[in-house]
Amino acid sequence: MQTLKSVLKEHKLVTILYLQELALFLIVFIPLAVWFHSQISRNYFGTTLSVDFLFEVLTKGGAPVVAALFIALILFLFILFRIYLMGGIFDALMGKYSGLPRLMSEGATNFFRFWLLFMVYSVPLLILSGIVGKFTGYLASHSPNQAMPVIMMIANHTTAILLLVLFSFWHTTARFKTLVNRRIKFSLSIQGKPFLWFAWYQLISVTFLVVFAGLSVILLTRAGTLLMIAGFLLMQIGLYGRNLFKLASYKLLS
Amino acid sequence: MKKMILILIVASLPALALDYNISITLNPKGENISGTETIVWQNTSDTATDILPLHLYMNAFSNNRSVFAVESGGKHRGNRMDEKETKGFGYCKVTGILLNGENAMDTFRYISDIPDAESLGLCWKDEVTKTIKPDRTIGIIQLSKPLQPGESVTLKITFETKFPRVFARTGYWQTFFMAGQWYPKLAVFQGAKGWNCHLFHYNSEFFADFAHYTVSLTVPQNYVVGATGYLENETNTGNTKTLTFAVDNVHDFAWTAWDHWKVATDTWKHVKLFLLYPPGHEGTVQRQIEALKAGLSGYAELCGEDYPYKKFTLVDPPMQAAGAGGMEYPMLVTGMFPSTLLPAGVRIPEMVIVHEFGHNYFYGMLASNEFENAWMDEGMNSFATAYAMERHYKYDVDFPFLKMDGFDEARMGFASYKGPDFPGKAAWEFSPAGGYSNLSYNKPTIYFRTLENMLGREKFLQIFHTYFARYKFKHPTPNDFLSVVKEIGGEQAEDFVRRMLYTRDIIDYAVTRATSRKTPRFLGLKDFKPIPETKKDKKKEKRKYENTIIVENRGDFRYPVTVVATMKDGSRQEFEWDGCGGWHRFAFESMSPMTVAIVDPDRIYACDISLKNNAITLQPRTGSSMTKLALTISQFVQMVFNITSLSI
Numbered sequence: 001m002q003t004l005k006s007v008l009k010e011h012k013l014v015t016i017l018y019l020q021e022l023a024l025f026l027i028v029f030i031p032l033a034v035w036f037h038s039q040i041s042r043n044y045f046g047t048t049l050s051v052d053f054l055f056e057v058l059t060k061g062g063a064p065v066v067a068a069l070f071i072a073l074i075l076f077l078f079i080l081f082r083i084y085l086m087g088g089i090f091d092a093l094m095g096k097y098s099g100l101p102r103l104m105s106e107g108a109t110n111f112f113r114f115w116l117l118f119m120v121y122s123v124p125l126l127i128l129s130g131i132v133g134k135f136t137g138y139l140a141s142h143s144p145n146q147a148m149p150v151i152m153m154i155a156n157h158t159t160a161i162l163l164l165v166l167f168s169f170w171h172t173t174a175r176f177k178t179l180v181n182r183r184i185k186f187s188l189s190i191q192g193k194p195f196l197w198f199a200w201y202q203l204i205s206v207t208f209l210v211v212f213a214g215l216s217v218i219l220l221t222r223a224g225t226l227l228m229i230a231g232f233l234l235m236q237i238g239l240y241g242r243n244l245f246k247l248a249s250y251k252l253l254s
Numbered sequence: 255m256k257k258m259i260l261i262l263i264v265a266s267l268p269a270l271a272l273d274y275n276i277s278i279t280l281n282p283k284g285e286n287i288s289g290t291e292t293i294v295w296q297n298t299s300d301t302a303t304d305i306l307p308l309h310l311y312m313n314a315f316s317n318n319r320s321v322f323a324v325e326s327g328g329k330h331r332g333n334r335m336d337e338k339e340t341k342g343f344g345y346c347k348v349t350g351i352l353l354n355g356e357n358a359m360d361t362f363r364y365i366s367d368i369p370d371a372e373s374l375g376l377c378w379k380d381e382v383t384k385t386i387k388p389d390r391t392i393g394i395i396q397l398s399k400p401l402q403p404g405e406s407v408t409l410k411i412t413f414e415t416k417f418p419r420v421f422a423r424t425g426y427w428q429t430f431f432m433a434g435q436w437y438p439k440l441a442v443f444q445g446a447k448g449w450n451c452h453l454f455h456y457n458s459e460f461f462a463d464f465a466h467y468t469v470s471l472t473v474p475q476n477y478v479v480g481a482t483g484y485l486e487n488e489t490n491t492g493n494t495k496t497l498t499f500a501v502d503n504v505h506d507f508a509w510t511a512w513d514h515w516k517v518a519t520d521t522w523k524h525v526k527l528f529l530l531y532p533p534g535h536e537g538t539v540q541r542q543i544e545a546l547k548a549g550l551s552g553y554a555e556l557c558g559e560d561y562p563y564k565k566f567t568l569v570d571p572p573m574q575a576a577g578a579g580g581m582e583y584p585m586l587v588t589g590m591f592p593s594t595l596l597p598a599g600v601r602i603p604e605m606v607i608v609h610e611f612g613h614n615y616f617y618g619m620l621a622s623n624e625f626e627n628a629w630m631d632e633g634m635n636s637f638a639t640a641y642a643m644e645r646h647y648k649y650d651v652d653f654p655f656l657k658m659d660g661f662d663e664a665r666m667g668f669a670s671y672k673g674p675d676f677p678g679k680a681a682w683e684f685s686p687a688g689g690y691s692n693l694s695y696n697k698p699t700i701y702f703r704t705l706e707n708m709l710g711r712e713k714f715l716q717i718f719h720t721y722f723a724r725y726k727f728k729h730p731t732p733n734d735f736l737s738v739v740k741e742i743g744g745e746q747a748e749d750f751v752r753r754m755l756y757t758r759d760i761i762d763y764a765v766t767r768a769t770s771r772k773t774p775r776f777l778g779l780k781d782f783k784p785i786p787e788t789k790k791d792k793k794k795e796k797r798k799y800e801n802t803i804i805v806e807n808r809g810d811f812r813y814p815v816t817v818v819a820t821m822k823d824g825s826r827q828e829f830e831w832d833g834c835g836g837w838h839r840f841a842f843e844s845m846s847p848m849t850v851a852i853v854d855p856d857r858i859y860a861c862d863i864s865l866k867n868n869a870i871t872l873q874p875r876t877g878s879s880m881t882k883l884a885l886t887i888s889q890f891v892q893m894v895f896n897i898t899s900l901s902i
Contacts, residue, residue: 029888034882037880045876047871047874049876051662076753082899108621122901145534153383168901171901212893232885
């Protein structure tokens with residue numbers, strides 16, 4: 001709780017992290033909204049919106065490919081920028097936040113080491129997840145029991161989440177050690193209390209995201225404008241809270 | 255009453271000139287069957303014949319140079335024929351033939367072994383190319399003397415069929431077997447037109463004569479079997495059991511055997527329903543049975559008569575054998591249930607079940623030639639599927655934010671087609687670049703819906719009722735159907751269907767201009783001097799709006815259409831246009847400004863190729879939906895970022 005309070009005091013770091021996510025939202029939302037609105041002005045779909053709109057307008061020509069490439073590129077750039085940002089945020093978490101310019105400069109200093117660490121931990125994670133997926137896939141595809149694919153899917157996802165928690169803890173610990181030592185330092189050690197906090201945060205995060213995925217579809221599509229806004233705000237507040245817990249779990253390592 | 259119906263059905267059936275008596279043993283380890291088949295055929299035509307052609311469809315999978323393998327590129331509905339491992343290949347080998355008791359094996363040749371096969375007149379000239387060989391999907395027995403009209407012949411064939419690893423509707427997976435087109439099958443003799451016997455093409459399906467079937471299957475004791483026909487007898491011998499099925503008046507026989515099958519039963523009116531499903535699919539039984547009943551009811555309504563047989567078997571193959579799914583046989587079809595997690599709002603399995611069941615009408619009883627006129631089974635049946643699904647479920651995809659019926663799917667599919675073909679072609683005549691599915695399934699679906707809208711449901715149903723009553727248990731041709739359309743729907747209806755089948759003619763109405771502006775105050779001269787405007791004039795004047803709508807007929811049909819203008823205050827103005835002359839202008843005044851001008855607002859012309867140009871909206875009403883859509887996608891991107899950056 002004390003850790004949470006100390007992070008709350010440094011709410012600026014949480015805000016910076018959240019602002020990046022808000023920026024991502026806006027960068028996708030604004031062009032999409034403008035494009036969609038332009039596609040209904042003065043035609044049939046401005047009066048009646050049916051599934052034909054998807055086909056006759058949104059998927060016409062190369063639009064889906066362009067939109068998908070645009071979103072993929074944006075996601076890639078934002079992940080790079082997140083790694084950059086975390087270089088500065090970790091530095092501030094270990095000491096004290098001394099303004100955005102300092103945070104950005106520390107981010108630049110740590111970027112390549114953090115990038116390398118990200119690769120070092122994410123590649124084995126992907127390989128291991130792939131092996132688990134292959135194994136569960138094999139069991140699923142060879143059993144006459146058609147419930148087996150569902151069981152194996154749950155087993156696969158659970159294992160993947162557990163692996164993710166484990167690897168991301170090592171990754172985070174390594175980032176702290178790297179900053180302390182000012183050189184790349186790998187980590188395989190697990191410290192009890194921070195790990196539990198970390199595992200708890202990650203599981204809550206995943207649950208939140210999965211639950212919200214379903215909830216947002218209902219809120220955003222079924223309801224009127226007010227509920228739509230409520231859904232949007234709920235999501236943003238949730239993301240802010242999630243960042244708060246994320247930094248608190250990191251802080252425990254320092 | 256039930257008895258009387260059955261007596262009437264039986265009495266209405268033509269006398270059968272063909273009889274199959276088949277006895278086979280399944281060898282699961284060898285993935286094959288072997289046995290004997292006795293075919294008794296009577297030449298009921300007025301023309302003699304000196305050959306007997308047999309379809310040996312399973313040979314399409316015996317090498318990678320068969321017509322089927324080359325045309326398909328070894329792929330069918332997303333499944334691959336594994337060309338590297340010949341163990342997974344299949345074949346149907348004729349090992350002995352007795353013709354009226356005498357050995358006739360010497361006279362038997364596979365079609366690709368006959369040097370001048372084209373001279374037999376079995377296949378169309380454009381159907382065979384010299385580069386596609388060897389194809390052994392047809393075998394020819396040469397008769398020592400012509401079989402005269404009225405004469406019969408008895409063939410006793412011993413054969414072995416090796417199943418392919420499940421591919422293109424048939425085959426094995428582990429101990430599962432789906433047997434379709436598994437036995438030597440006599441082609442259809444059409445008298446003076448000769449034998450109708452095509453090669454097995456990638457796009458094409460099948461054509462056969464109605465017959466009496468008696469089939470004895472010997473399988474391991476622990477196997478569960480589902481089959482066409484009625485179970486007449488079951489005997490146990492040691493580790494095996496023999497099941498004998500018999501049925502009259504079907505033109506094919508299919509079966510499935512697996513030691514893991516689970517069985518659910520139900521009834522619909524006089525029909526006993528069997529569902530064979532794999533373990534783990536218990537939770538889907540209710541959905542599948544409901545879909546089957548929806549099909550039974552929907553088709554009875556459309557065709558005017560209930561499904562006449564007393565038994566129907568639905569097979570839900572395991573997903574590892576998905577290639578066996580979605581296929582029709584008389585009294586037995588295979589569905590497809592890809593995952594138990596499939597939401598109830600995604601009614602794709604239901605749609606497949608309704609569609610495959612429906613083939614028992616459009617293929618099973620109305621046994622058109624699937625090789626030459628795929629639209630007569632697939633096209634009519636796709637329309638009937640959408641019709642039955644709409645009657646029972648309303649939508650195929652049913653979520654609060656996305657609703658889609660079969661007609662939507664068909665229209666979207668057809669509108670994407672830009673090729674040169676039309677539906678009235680033989681299966682192999684379609685461009686390999688694609689179009690067969692779109693034109694055989696989608697185009698007839700939305701054109702028939704348009705016809706229904708144009709004629710009204712009652713008259714439209716009368717067409718299908720008459721067509722079914724007149725041609726059930728026969729081999730109707732396109733002209734048979736067109737003559738019924740003309741008789742009931744009139745010449746315009748017949749012309750519409752004919753052009754749908756044999757041309758690329760489309761319907762496309764468009765609103766190309768819509769304006770609404772306040773009527774300008776009259777300005778002019780009195781005695782060549784300006785009229786002064788008084789304050790009173792200004793106050794009292796309440797000017798009307800001048801509205802103009804221009805509609806165009808960009809399609810090929812000249813049909814009347816309705817144009818509707820909606821004003822801001824909710825009032826409407828409706829106009830009729832005969833669709834002739836290319837374009838038409840409507841000008842009118844209103845007290846409130848026009849907000850929307852729309853042509854064909856009730857979507858009578860369901861096949862209109864572009865909906866987008868059907869209206870001009872001066873004040874869009876769907877803006878908030880667009881915002882919601884953009885918001886949903888953007889939040890999903892946010893969520894994806896959050897998941898991918900969990901550990902960063």
